[in-house]
Amino acid sequence: MSTGFIAILILVILAVVVVQIGKISDLAAKIRGEEEVAQQANDTTAVWLVGFMVLFLIGTIWSAVYYKDVMLGYGPHSAASAHGGEIDGLFNATLGVTFIVFFITHVLLFWYSYKYRSREGNKAQFIAHNNTIELVWTVIPAIVLTFLVVKGLVAWNNIMPDVSEEDQYLEIEATGYQFGWDVRYPGNDGKLGTKDFRMINLANNSLGMDWSDDKSIDDIVLGGTDQIVLPVDTTVRVRITSKDVLHNFYLPHFRVKMDAIPGLPTYFIFKPIKTTEEYRQELRNYPEWNEPYDVEDPESLPRWKEFNYELACAELCGKGHYSMRRVVKIVTRDEYETWLAEQKSTYMTTIRNTEDDPRLGQLLDVEIKERAQELRADFKNALDSEKAEDKTILLRHVFYDTGSAGLSDLSKYELDNLTDILKNNSGVTVELAGHTDSVGDDATNLEISRNRAQNVLNYLTNKGLDISRLSSNGYGETAPIGDNGTEEGRAQNRRTELRIISQ
Amino acid sequence: MADIATTYNEDVLIKELGYDDHFHDHHHGDKYQSSFISHYIFSMDHKIIARQFLITGIIWAIIGAAMSIVFRLQLGFPEESLTWLKPVLGKWIVVDVNGIGTLAPEFYYALVTMHGTILVFFVLTAGLSGTFSNLLIPLQLGARDMASPFLNMLSYWFFFMAGIVMFYSLFLSTGPFSGGWTAYPPLSALPQASTGSGTGMTLWLVSLTLFVVSVLLGGINYITTVLNLRTKGMSLWRMPLTIWAFFVTAVIGVLSFPVLASGFFMLMMDRGLGTSFFLSEIFIEGQALDRVGGSPVLYQHLFWFLGHPEVYIIILPAMGIVSEVLAVHARKPIFGYRAMVYSILAIAFLSFIVWAHHMFMSGVNPFISNFFVIFTLIIAVPSAVKVFNWITTLFGGNIRLNTPMLFAIGFVSMFISGGLTGVFLGNSTIDIQMHDTYFVVAHFHIVMGVAAFFGMFAGIYHWYPKMYGRFMNETLGKIHFWGTMIGAYAIFWPMHYIGMAGVPRRYYSFDSFDAFKHFADMNKFITIAAIIVFAVQLLFVINFFYSIWNGKKMKVKNPWQATTLEWTTPIEPIHGNWPGKIPSVHRWAYDYNKDEREFVPQYVPLEEGEVGDH
Numbered sequence A: 001m002s003t004g005f006i007a008i009l010i011l012v013i014l015a016v017v018v019v020q021i022g023k024i025s026d027l028a029a030k031i032r033g034e035e036e037v038a039q040q041a042n043d044t045t046a047v048w049l050v051g052f053m054v055l056f057l058i059g060t061i062w063s064a065v066y067y068k069d070v071m072l073g074y075g076p077h078s079a080a081s082a083h084g085g086e087i088d089g090l091f092n093a094t095l096g097v098t099f100i101v102f103f104i105t106h107v108l109l110f111w112y113s114y115k116y117r118s119r120e121g122n123k124a125q126f127i128a129h130n131n132t133i134e135l136v137w138t139v140i141p142a143i144v145l146t147f148l149v150v151k152g153l154v155a156w157n158n159i160m161p162d163v164s165e166e167d168q169y170l171e172i173e174a175t176g177y178q179f180g181w182d183v184r185y186p187g188n189d190g191k192l193g194t195k196d197f198r199m200i201n202l203a204n205n206s207l208g209m210d211w212s213d214d215k216s217i218d219d220i221v222l223g224g225t226d227q228i229v230l231p232v233d234t235t236v237r238v239r240i241t242s243k244d245v246l247h248n249f250y251l252p253h254f255r256v257k258m259d260a261i262p263g264l265p266t267y268f269i270f271k272p273i274k275t276t277e278e279y280r281q282e283l284r285n286y287p288e289w290n291e292p293y294d295v296e297d298p299e300s301l302p303r304w305k306e307f308n309y310e311l312a313c314a315e316l317c318g319k320g321h322y323s324m325r326r327v328v329k330i331v332t333r334d335e336y337e338t339w340l341a342e343q344k345s346t347y348m349t350t351i352r353n354t355e356d357d358p359r360l361g362q363l364l365d366v367e368i369k370e371r372a373q374e375l376r377a378d379f380k381n382a383l384d385s386e387k388a389e390d391k392t393i394l395l396r397h398v399f400y401d402t403g404s405a406g407l408s409d410l411s412k413y414e415l416d417n418l419t420d421i422l423k424n425n426s427g428v429t430v431e432l433a434g435h436t437d438s439v440g441d442d443a444t445n446l447e448i449s450r451n452r453a454q455n456v457l458n459y460l461t462n463k464g465l466d467i468s469r470l471s472s473n474g475y476g477e478t479a480p481i482g483d484n485g486t487e488e489g490r491a492q493n494r495r496t497e498l499r500i501i502s503q
Numbered sequence B: 001m002a003d004i005a006t007t008y009n010e011d012v013l014i015k016e017l018g019y020d021d022h023f024h025d026h027h028h029g030d031k032y033q034s035s036f037i038s039h040y041i042f043s044m045d046h047k048i049i050a051r052q053f054l055i056t057g058i059i060w061a062i063i064g065a066a067m068s069i070v071f072r073l074q075l076g077f078p079e080e081s082l083t084w085l086k087p088v089l090g091k092w093i094v095v096d097v098n099g100i101g102t103l104a105p106e107f108y109y110a111l112v113t114m115h116g117t118i119l120v121f122f123v124l125t126a127g128l129s130g131t132f133s134n135l136l137i138p139l140q141l142g143a144r145d146m147a148s149p150f151l152n153m154l155s156y157w158f159f160f161m162a163g164i165v166m167f168y169s170l171f172l173s174t175g176p177f178s179g180g181w182t183a184y185p186p187l188s189a190l191p192q193a194s195t196g197s198g199t200g201m202t203l204w205l206v207s208l209t210l211f212v213v214s215v216l217l218g219g220i221n222y223i224t225t226v227l228n229l230r231t232k233g234m235s236l237w238r239m240p241l242t243i244w245a246f247f248v249t250a251v252i253g254v255l256s257f258p259v260l261a262s263g264f265f266m267l268m269m270d271r272g273l274g275t276s277f278f279l280s281e282i283f284i285e286g287q288a289l290d291r292v293g294g295s296p297v298l299y300q301h302l303f304w305f306l307g308h309p310e311v312y313i314i315i316l317p318a319m320g321i322v323s324e325v326l327a328v329h330a331r332k333p334i335f336g337y338r339a340m341v342y343s344i345l346a347i348a349f350l351s352f353i354v355w356a357h358h359m360f361m362s363g364v365n366p367f368i369s370n371f372f373v374i375f376t377l378i379i380a381v382p383s384a385v386k387v388f389n390w391i392t393t394l395f396g397g398n399i400r401l402n403t404p405m406l407f408a409i410g411f412v413s414m415f416i417s418g419g420l421t422g423v424f425l426g427n428s429t430i431d432i433q434m435h436d437t438y439f440v441v442a443h444f445h446i447v448m449g450v451a452a453f454f455g456m457f458a459g460i461y462h463w464y465p466k467m468y469g470r471f472m473n474e475t476l477g478k479i480h481f482w483g484t485m486i487g488a489y490a491i492f493w494p495m496h497y498i499g500m501a502g503v504p505r506r507y508y509s510f511d512s513f514d515a516f517k518h519f520a521d522m523n524k525f526i527t528i529a530a531i532i533v534f535a536v537q538l539l540f541v542i543n544f545f546y547s548i549w550n551g552k553k554m555k556v557k558n559p560w561q562a563t564t565l566e567w568t569t570p571i572e573p574i575h576g577n578w579p580g581k582i583p584s585v586h587r588w589a590y591d592y593n594k595d596e597r598e599f600v601p602q603y604v605p606l607e608e609g610e611v612g613d614h
């Protein structure tokens, strides 16, 4: 409590001192005559006013010059987006206009206060009104403001409208939450999949993406701290949403700002015009950017080398509002393509073939295509190779219903691909070979493998392949390629192969 | 000063020409003045109520300002320990292993929120317009009291209750509301979004609803009084600008506060009854809420439909006071009286159609913003006109540079500086970058916060003798002025630069952002300036309370030689204001240095061929 006591003591002392000052000044006034004191005080105050004005005006100009490097559009604080220049320009036009008004009105305000201070024998003039002058100072601000409004609205209507169908643009999505951002890229199709807040699941679907929407399949959700990478000179449309409360998607260097609202997606469109690297090179020219990045550590890199564009939140969203940072990296288009190619679709890495996958047990178009390519490549290798052991191809995606010889639904894609390949290579004859693992007795395994190979052959002939080019055989568990002691190995051994007999 | 050339014998003039309403024929005395309680506490006398508003406002101002010092310490000196505040703030000071105490972020936001709410509503609305409307409307109009003294008393006590509820919320274990003075949902609607959004927010809503009631009761009263209780001869065009300002302020308040109340009711329903006016598609705390179809933006429309008029509710009374003080102490008529009235009316009207300039970046259709940009920048024209008129009022004057006058001049400077940054923000294109940065903080603190305080100080120093029969000390007053003038600019001017650099407002710490963390020195400077200014305000408080009992006595009824009627009432205030008849009015309020007369009060009849209106 001693601090409280000291605080109270200080207050009491302050009060006493203040009261004494008051008393003394009253007393002094009495002694010297109130009139005279008032007159003198008036003169002194008038001088003070002018002094204040001079210092204040100098101060404003000096501070503006001193801090010019943080002013919009100057030096290191120039915009990194195409529309940002317009904002900076308008800012400076407004600054010019308002400074003139500021200067003139302040000079008059303080100068008149000084010049027309009360003095012995002075008398005020009776000036009640003057309509002409009222008109003048109504019309002039109106004109100046019209100029600023027009300039402003022209820019506004360039910056804000949404993109149209024909425009080339990259769309990404930023979703705010307490306290961070989820950023989603549309993947190859260029389209973001739909999402529904009811589907949000913090374990594997933080955005509530609707996996049954085909547009979601290739969407990429960046990890929580990954840099947001964007290509330079490309129109970017950011779809801005929120999961919980209001946030604001704010990119100070790009002059981008828009609220993120739950239930009401907003957007902002901008075009980065300087890569992170280019911006760093510009900063390099300013002495303050050559100071060490870490003030404590003189050995640390200069600030310009550590520069990064940043994403911040600009709408109060709770106690962590001040910490919603993400780094934004602007790269060349080529670098962007490379980066994008390295990113994995979220669906493929976390959802595909889990129980949350609505396509569990179905093949995706991409997968069908991939498999066809794979088989074609295997087949070509087998044809081209001289060695006998290379003439055998594993039909990776042919499967049977458990414990029977019936072909599973998905096997038909592989077999259809195979049909096409064989039709294109009419001179080739092949053997279809069934294999099993070592579980169960030998005879049954042999039987099953024969039947399976036969079923494959039947499927192919039904598709119109000439029976004379095909033969089938079952090998049971006699030719393992994996270790029957492990589940993995057994899975390898349960297989169907294709062997080229002649070509 | 040597200008006491003109004297009038108002008692005689009022007796001869005044209007006899037979007020003193009946016996009113007991009801108003019998006991201490009914005289000083549940008083229905407008002069007492005015002082109640003022002193309550001062107390709130001290609380609100002290809060700002605490959060400025955190911003300016994040590395210094605040452990010494632990006895006062308890668990909100988090002490780490090294014994360094910091303000908990939740509480930082609670302080910022309370600071804003208290200053905007309790100090600059109730404390300013409550005080001076109450004091001056009856006195300057020549009325015995407000139209309904009872409603007037209720108005104060609703304000008082609002204050009690808000004050109580400061001590909740979850802390007071912490979602900003604008209280945007969903943050304010969902208790799970923030600790302050639980009971703290409930009390915030209760408190401000009581406050709305207070404003409406007061406002209806002011409007009725101005329209019906003007004395004989007091036509609208003869009313002093103070009255015009208070009158229009009351009209704006009565029209806009109900809209805020409706927004509050919807918010209460969203909080308590499961409605979804402002909520949609929310996933919070691991749970998807069953609320769809509402829009958080709707709340913002309702809030700012009040919110923008509110800033004029704050500044118009200050403008009225400043107009009056400038004229009296420059010994000149206010320049362009009618233009001043028309610009008050224009500002009032326009203030209702600019609200969405607070929402350029809120996700409203950008096309709509076109209109709001245009209206917003139109409102700068009447504002500019007022500034030019004030400056011209000084031209050719015989200016007494005493404390009220200094604050009035300071007001004009602040209003210019802050109004001009409004021109940046009103242009939506620039607002893309400036919105929710320190630039906005600088703008509204200078144009509204500081300027309105200057208006209030001008009024307090000027009418103090009317309220307490004594003067405040001039020397202390001047120290107060200079400290505040220089200090306020020192606090808020640098914020423009921080804002231009893009630093967002409402950040507890700037350290995590490379772009924002390089203003540590400036933040220190601002904090130190804020502490000094705070200390200077304590000087004012001491001066205020000390002078009530010990100030220099007012020996003449009209110490400023003003023309308005409040200076014709007895030095020792009485119920009903005038002992006999009410003065009747023959001219406007600004006959200073007309013809050969230094000033001509309103109750002085016109001479042959003289015009009474301008």
Ligand code: HEM
Residues within 6 Å of the ligand: B182, B311, B312, B314, B315, B357, B358, B376, B377, B379, B380, B383, B418, B419, B420, B421, B422, B423, B425, B426, B427, B431, B434, B435, B436, B440, B443, B444, B447, B448, B449
């Ligand atoms: C010259 C006329 C003015 C214009 C054009 C203007 C314009 C604006 C604009 C556009 C904003 C929104 C900025 C943003 O949040 O991004 C704003 C904020 C504000 N203005 Fe003004 N303004 C003017 C005068 C005033 C006056 C006279 C007052 C008060 C007396 C005032 C008080 C405020 C307040 C309190 C805010 C901030 C509210 C908040 O977000 O917390 N303005 N002004």
Ligand SMILES: [Cu+2]
Residues within 6 Å of the ligand: A246, A247, A248, A313, A314, A315, A316, A317, A318, A320, A321, A322, A324
């Ligand atoms: Cu935030």
Ligand SMILES: [Cu+2]
Residues within 6 Å of the ligand: B307, B308, B311, B354, B355, B357, B358
């Ligand atoms: Cu506004």
